[in-house]
Amino acid sequence: MNQLSRIFRVAGCMCQRNAMTAEKVLLDGKRFLVTGGSSGIGAEVARTLALWGAHVMIACRSEEKGKAVLKRILAHRPDATVTILSDADTSDLDSMQILSEKIVSMDDGRGLDGLILNAGIAGRPYERSRQGYELHVATNVLGHHLLVRKLLLKIARSDKLKVVYVTGDIYVLAGDCKLN
Numbered sequence: 189m190n191q192l193s194r195i196f197r198v199a200g201c202m203c204q205r206n207a208m209t210a211e212k213v214l215l216d217g218k219r220f221l222v223t224g225g226s227s228g229i230g231a232e233v234a235r236t237l238a239l240w241g242a243h244v245m246i247a248c249r250s251e252e253k254g255k256a257v258l259k260r261i262l263a264h265r266p267d268a269t270v271t272i273l274s275d276a277d278t279s280d281l282d283s284m285q286i287l288s289e290k291i292v293s294m295d296d297g298r299g300l301d302g303l304i305l306n307a308g309i310a311g312r313p314y315e316r317s318r319q320g321y322e323l324h325v326a327t328n329v330l331g332h333h334l335l336v337r338k339l340l341l342k343i344a345r346s347d348k349l350k351v352v353y354v355t356g357d358i359y360v361l362a363g364d365c366k367l368n
């Protein structure tokens with residue numbers, strides 16, 4: 189089992205039982221970005237990655253919520269390396285452009301090891317994003333797609349970068365769904 193799938197299994201276990209139940213994975217020196225890391229699965233994944241030694245960038249809309257996650261992580265691991273990137277709204281293409289520029293400007297040449305594209309919504313009434321796209325598509329797909337493309341172009345070396353799309357099993361209904 190590779191490291192990331194193990195992390196997700198453990199994050200799932202932690203959500204259910206609030207306890208770490210799998211062997212520790214060493215991620216010292218690895219860098220991950222987690223979108224929607226301010227609550228739910230994203231916060232647990234960010235926490236798990238940080239506890240295992242990774243430098244975690246938490247992209248979230250609310251600085252206050254991001255700081256609350258940071259506080260919880262530091263309570264478990266005071267030397268954790270976590271950066272909060274707030275005002276990151278995946279439904280807004282301008283916001284994703286700014287986020288990608290921030291991440292590029294922080295890069296010291298080592299790039300990123302993992303992008304966890306977790307921010308998402310479901311079951312909301314019809315609404316449009318700032319750029320006029322349907323809000324679920326904008327939030328879950330378009331913003332993330334722009335972010336990945338910008339980061340792949342600028343810093344992330346595609347030979348080492350793992351991109352993880354967090355979704356529900358509804359994707360199986362889209363029989364002919366391709367990455368692009």
Ligand SMILES: NC(=O)c1ccc[n+]([C@@H]2O[C@H](COP(=O)([O-])OP(=O)(O)OC[C@H]3O[C@@H](n4cnc5c(N)ncnc54)[C@H](OP(=O)(O)O)[C@@H]3O)[C@@H](O)[C@H]2O)c1
Nearest residue numbers: 224226227228229249277278279306307308309327355356
């Ligand atoms: N839990 C499930 O059973 C389940 C099932 C199917 C799919 N999923 C998918 O798994 C992912 C995580 O789910 P979850 O259960 O942890 O959901 P959650 O508790 O509702 O958390 C969703 C996260 O996404 C963030 N988010 C929502 N819209 C955003 C936006 N426009 N820009 C930036 N961040 C945004 C939220 O930020 P705020 O804190 O600012 O609201 C929150 O941090 C989602 O993509 C969801 O669709 C979950």
